[in-house]
Amino acid sequence: MSKAQAAARGSAAPRSGLLAARSRRATADELAGIPWLARLDAAERSRVRDDLRVVPVEAGEYVCRIGRPVTYWFGVLDGLLKMSNDSALGMPITFTGMPPGGWFGEGTVLKREVYRYNIQALRRSVVAGIGADTFHWLVDRSLGFNRFVLDQLNERLGQFIAAREIDRLTHPDERVARSLAALFHPLLYPGVGELLRITQQELGYLVGLSRQRTNEALAALQRARLIRVEYGGVRVLDRERLRVYRVG
DNA sequence: GCATTAACAGCCG
DNA sequence: CGGCTGTTAATGC
Numbered sequence: 001m002s003k004a005q006a007a008a009r010g011s012a013a014p015r016s017g018l019l020a021a022r023s024r025r026a027t028a029d030e031l032a033g034i035p036w037l038a039r040l041d042a043a044e045r046s047r048v049r050d051d052l053r054v055v056p057v058e059a060g061e062y063v064c065r066i067g068r069p070v071t072y073w074f075g076v077l078d079g080l081l082k083m084s085n086d087s088a089l090g091m092p093i094t095f096t097g098m099p100p101g102g103w104f105g106e107g108t109v110l111k112r113e114v115y116r117y118n119i120q121a122l123r124r125s126v127v128a129g130i131g132a133d134t135f136h137w138l139v140d141r142s143l144g145f146n147r148f149v150l151d152q153l154n155e156r157l158g159q160f161i162a163a164r165e166i167d168r169l170t171h172p173d174e175r176v177a178r179s180l181a182a183l184f185h186p187l188l189y190p191g192v193g194e195l196l197r198i199t200q201q202e203l204g205y206l207v208g209l210s211r212q213r214t215n216e217a218l219a220a221l222q223r224a225r226l227i228r229v230e231y232g233g234v235r236v237l238d239r240e241r242l243r244v245y246r247v248g
Numbered sequence: 249g250c251a252t253t254a255a256c257a258g259c260c261g
Numbered sequence: 262c263g264g265c266t267g268t269t270a271a272t273g274c
Contacts, residue, residue, distance in 0.1 A: 172251080199265060210252050215267065231260060232265065 018063055019072055019129045023053035026128060030054060030077050034128070035101065035190050039144030051134045057081075057127050063119040064105070070112060072129030075103040076191070079125020080198060082206065083117050096163065097122075097198070097206045099183050101191025106149055109135045122202045155187050162243075172209055176217035177245035179207045180227065184236045197233040221245070 026049070031037060037045060054077065057063060063074060063081060081098035098104060098119070108115055109132045121127075138145040159182055166178045180203075183189065183196055204214035218234065221227045226242045228235040236242065 200267095201265080211266090212253085212268085213251060219267090229266090 019053040023055040036148040077126040173217040181243035
């Protein structure tokens with residue numbers, strides 16, 4: 001039995017899931033890195049501080065699974081998650097990375113449905129979450145919070161269009177370039193900054209390339225002065241040109 | 249031709 | 262030491 005199953009079955013807590021099991025409160029540093037907190041007034045921030053849970057997640061561990069009832073609105077404080085819509089039958093269909101600063105699941109929380117994606121840690125990560133009730137409470141009362149969610153949905157729509165473009169690009173270097181540009185999105189993933197901590201293995205997995213070919217693409221993008229390859233990560237030098245990169 | 253897997257040495261934290 | 266990186270060789274579509 002998985003840890004998540006054990007937690008859901010064995011706990012008498014009203015909430016099930018990852019954050020119920022072994023979570024803790026957020027540190028001051030972690031709170032400071034949450035972009036939407038600044039949009040709330042004192043009372044709202046107070047409720048969020050009480051409700052917010054933080055949990056370390058091991059590599060390979062699931063944050064949420066397709067079909068489970070919604071429990072939390074999640075954020076990545078550190079590490080790297082992958083979002084996939086693979087079902088029990090058939091191959092994984094789409095992947096997207098979720099780097100630090102990213103918050104996700106609001107679509108499911110708003111509808112109070114079941115999760116429609118699997119979220120899995122690519123490596124050791126730290127994940128935060130607020131309960132669905134608190135999320136709805138904020139939506140019902142905070143203009144600033146609504147503004148954040150609206151902006152986020154808008155930016156993510158752009159990401160989906162870009163993802164469709166990436167799917168149609170055939171050249172591996174271009175796919176890597178645009179995938180990187182997406183991961184460096186300053187509004188959706190403010191925790192990333194200039195340096196994205198991602199191994200070439202992980203990036204290859206997200207883009208759908210072998211590690212060796214990913215390594216070659218990164219070398220080409222470095223030669224073009226768009227990025228700098230560092231040990232265990234990539235530094236962005238020119239995100240705009242990365243976003244529209246074409247070979248030749 | 250081009251990407252993939254496999255394998256390896258070297259380097260980094 | 263374990264994990265990541267850069268590179269080469271062999272294989273496949």
